[in-house]
C-alpha cells in the first residue's frame with residue numbers, strides 16, 4: 001500500500017481480511033469513519049524504560065503500556081536498567097507475562113549484556129535467547145570493556161542477535177548538559193560531543209573486526225552518524241537510532257525548561273540539530289526511538305546539576321517526529337513511518353508491522369490536523385517529566401486496534 005492510498009480496511013478475527021478502494025458494507029461490521037485521517041501500522045519503539053521491576057514509583061507496567069498505546073506504539077522494547085536488572089530468563093519471562101496479562105502493547109524485553117549490568121561478566125546469551133529475546137543492552141551505561149563487547153557480539157551472532165550499545169565514554173562525560181555556550185553561561189559542567197563520538201569510534205572498530213550486529217542507540221551528535229556511514233566501516237553491520245527530542249530541541253531548551261530538558265545524551269547545538277535532521281532525511285538513520293525515561297518529580301524537580309537524566313516520550317513521539325521530519329523537513333511520510341515500524345522491528349528481530357491482507361491488526365488511526373497541548377493530567381504515563389507540556393502539538397492518535405479496538409479518543413476499552 002502506498003502513502004496516498006485511500007480506501008477501506010476489513011478486520012476480522014484479529015487479522016486484516018481485505019484492503020480495497022471500496023469494500024461492501026457487511027451487515028455485522030462495525031464501521032469506523034477514517035475520512036481525512038491517517039492509518040498506520042502499530043509503531044515499534046525499541047528504546048523504552050518501563051522501570052519494571054523496582055521503579056514502580058515512576059512507572060508501572062500498566063501506566064507505561066497505556067502511554068505506549070496512547071502514542072500509537074503497539075510494541076515496546078523494554079530496557080534492562082531496572083532493579084534488579086533484567087539479566088536472566090526468569091526475569092525476561094516475568095516481564096513478558098506481566099505485560100501479556102494486561103493485554104495492552106506487547107513487550108519485547110531487551111536484557112543486559114553483562115550480569116547485573118555491572119560490566120564484568122557476560123550474561124548467558126543462549127539461555128536468554130531460548131526465553132524469546134534476541135537484542136541485548138547495558139543501556140544507561142556502555143559496555144566499556146572492549147573484550148566483553150567483542151565476545152558479546154560474536155556470541156549473539158550465533159543466533160543472529162544484536163547488541164544495543166549506549167555510546168558514552170564516562171571519563172569524558174560527567175557534566176549535566178551539552179558542553180558549550182549555555183553550560184558556560186550557567187556555570188555548570190558540560191558533556192562534550194566526544195563523550196559520544198569516541199565511544200562510537202571504538203564500537204565501530206570492534207564491529208568491523210567480528211561478525212554480528214551492533215546497534216548504536218540515541219545518537220545525538222551528527223559526527224557519530226557520519227562515522228558509522230564512513231567508507232571505513234562499510235563492512236560492519238551497524239545500525240543507529242535517534243530520538244524525537246534531539247530532532248526538535250537544542251541546548252537552549254534548558255534555559256526555559258531547566259531540568260525537564262535534561263537528558264543523556266544532552267540536547268546539542270542548533271547546528272547539530274539541523275545536521276541531525278539532514279542525516280535522517282538522507283536515509284542515514286535506521287530507527288527513531290523515544291528513550292521514554294519516566295522519573296518522579298522528586299528526582300526531576302532539582303537543579304540542573306542534581307536532577308535525573310531523561311524525559312518521558314511515548315505520548316509525544318508521533319506528533320514530534322511528524323513535526324520535525326514531515327512538516328519542517330519535507331521527508332516522505334512512508335520513509336518516516338519506516339523509521340518507526342520496519343527499522344526498529346528489524347533491529348528487535350520481530351515481524352515487520354504492515355497493513356497488508358493477512359497482517360495482524362495492529363492499526364493506528366491518526367488525526368493529523370488536530371491542534372492541542374498536553375498537560376500533567378492529560379497523559380497516561382505515571383511520570384510527568386517532559387518539556388513538551390503546554391507546547392502546541394499537531395496530530396494525535398485517535399484509535400488503536402490490536403486484534404480488537406483497545407483505545408479510542410483517550411479511553412481504553
Ligand SMILES: [Zn+2]
Pocket residue numbers: 139140141166217218264
Ligand atoms: Zn541510554
